[in-house]
Amino acid sequence: MNTQQILDSLGLDDVNPGGFDGEWMASGELLDIPTPVDGTRIAAVRQVTEAEYDRIVDRAHEAFLQWRTVPAPRRGEIVRQLGNRLREKKEALGALVTLEMGKIRAEGQGEVQEMIDICDFAVGLSRQLYGLTMASERQDHHMREQWHPLGVVGIISAFNFPVAVWSWNSALAAVCGNSTVWKPSERTPLTAVAVTKIAAEVCAENDIDPALFSLVVGDGPSIGERMIHDRRIPLVSATGSTRMGKRVGEVVGARLGRSILELGGNNAIIVTPNANLDLTLPAILFGSVGTAAQRCTSTRRIIVHASVREELERRLVRAYGDIAIGNPLDEGTLMGPLLDETAVQNLMDAKEKVVAAGGEILCGGERLEGDEYPGGRYVTPCIARAENHFDIVQHETFAPILYIIEYGSKDATPAEAIAEMEEAMRIHNDVPQGLSSAIFTDHMREAEYFLSHRGSDCGIANVNLGTSGAEIGGAFGGEKDTGGGRESGSDAWKAYMRRQTNTVNWSTSLPLAQGIEFG
Known part of the structure; x- marks a missing residue:
């Protein structure tokens, strides 16, 4: 496929809006995207304004309130269909990864396969969001642990894996009952627009609010800073440099939010x-x-x-x-x-x-x-x-x-x-x-x-x-200046949920813990 055929097969235009909340929008500055293959222009993406960002996050929160009520196995079914749609688009999407980022064709195709694989993993996970039962020290009581959806998950991805990192986070976040807002690298936003279009199609076909998978293309100093300060987003998963990660960790931590940091390696x-x-x-x-x-x-x-x-x-x-x-x-x-x-x-x-x-x-x-x-x-x-x-x-x-x-x-x-x-x-x-x-x-x-x-x-x-x-x-991630975060497999799903401990008293008395007598 040549460049135009790649764009056409993924529904991309010469100029593409970089904001999505169920509808496409953007009125900010235009980003012309060159290919590192020969330096020529591929297409353009228009960035969102701060006001548009706020609207998108509000809509993502509304989508979360509905999505969290959907049974987890049903959420897995939507992600299964997303994986299948990615299979259908693998060749074109992999070619766009190569065209926009510069990795060889086999690696571009491999990155899309990674997306498909994590969707398959998440489908199985949707029936395995297990809690624990624990022995209570009090007679006729039982204790258990539950995991509940967290909210809107912010995803900040880097240029070198322009689509796979989104899928690691979004597939798990979705089966856990969360919505997502994706801020891709400004260097590789075309792949983000293409993937968001694919996810939106799957949602629309299933009568699911497409704002479940929202998109904000914008620069770090405005949109990125707004996202990490945003109290509507309880978790920010950020992939990039150690310098960037320290900023994300500092700001998100200061508002007592959570962050998953995947930073530099040596x-x-x-x-x-x-x-x-x-x-x-x-x-x-x-x-x-x-x-x-x-x-x-x-x-x-x-x-x-x-x-x-x-x-x-x-x-x-x-x-x-x-x-x-x-x-x-x-x-x-x-x-x-x-x-x-x-x-x-x-x-x-x-x-x-x-x-x-x-x-x-x-x-x-x-x-x-x-x-x-x-x-x-x-x-x-x-x-x-x-x-x-x-x-x-x-x-x-x-x-x-x-x-x-x-x-x-x-x-x-x-x-x-x-x-x-x-x-x-x-x-x-x-x-x-x-x-x-x-x-x-x-x-x-x-x-x-x-x-x-x-x-x-x-x-x-x-x-x-x-x-x-x-x-x-x-589980993927590292220690020290790599940030300590974990994404993808094993029990990394727990980062996208909130833990709740429950104690139920089914007796007719009210014993206190630690043998305390009161009254």
Whole structure:
């Protein structure tokens, strides 16, 4: 499909309103959206005003008051239909993700599949919103715990996963009985408009208020600030930079609201002498080059034992030279463009800083030019030798630069190498972020050390697979400057509900707890 066919199949126009509360509206400034593929204009989205934002949130609250009365399994049925509609639109929507964000075609399709999968997960969850029963210390009493819908959930998503993050939150929020108001990144609002249109169709077909899935396209200083201050929104789920997350957490916390924060990562893979390098290499490649390293779970650091460093570097440099870079819509491309010129410049600055600190560039980090690379956003992925304490290594560069950090002694015996895991873990954990992590080893003691309370301090810790590519069935999120939030699977649904403890006295007396006598 060409650009116009993609837009037509998703019901998008040349200029699209960026506000939805059951009806489309927007009278704010116009956003022209370029594609990072070649820099040309795709289409435009008009932003909402603050007054329009207020109207949208009011309508979302009205939708919540009705939606919470719908039995949870029936709510799951609506989400099931949403998943099926996404299946029908997968090709076009995945292509739009590629066109607007720049990730390769397979990853664009994969992101839509993630949406479908979380809808399937939420359907099952709609019949499993379990509470507990507890033994009362008082005779002829029983205690139980219930989970009730929370209200309007605000969703702030980032450019790098323009639709999947919305689905993680909205599918769970919906089966829990909540409505949602989505503020997408201003860099990727077309996909948000397209998804909202799909959700609105499903709601309308089922006589459900389409304001259940509302949309506000607007900038951070006006619409974003208004959302995080908004007491009508008891929960704000925000994905983005640590700087942004600190602002969200501060403001939402000050009004005693809740926040789910999914922020920056500085993800590392430990490679021990017991690693299978044939397995390690493709995991590093996908983690460090996939989505042009514009994932929060991208691999940023390789902490490799001295005895295998040279061999791993040799293989990586050769493999990086074989990465097919180009138009992300073309079959066979493994790495597309960076989002914008700022991202390209961040890579160039990181190269300079690592060398100035005493590191060494092993390969890559060049801007690609010419007719094959239009728009000026294509680069070669970079590998650098570094030390963990370098200031640039301590920060997340949202671009394809991979730091090789050595640990241990080249002449260590097998027993000594295992003991050197303590050094590897110290290096691994000595960064402000704590999202995703991995170790490659065939030795049980090393793997279990890594997974223990003395091991990785990240929210995600993998053995013999990379840092990227989390499944929806597990809770997703991290610690420290990553924000501490959890989305998607496991019991992450509880964040979207309010807990209530009930005690029922079915006796004819009124005993007090703790044996207190009164009167």
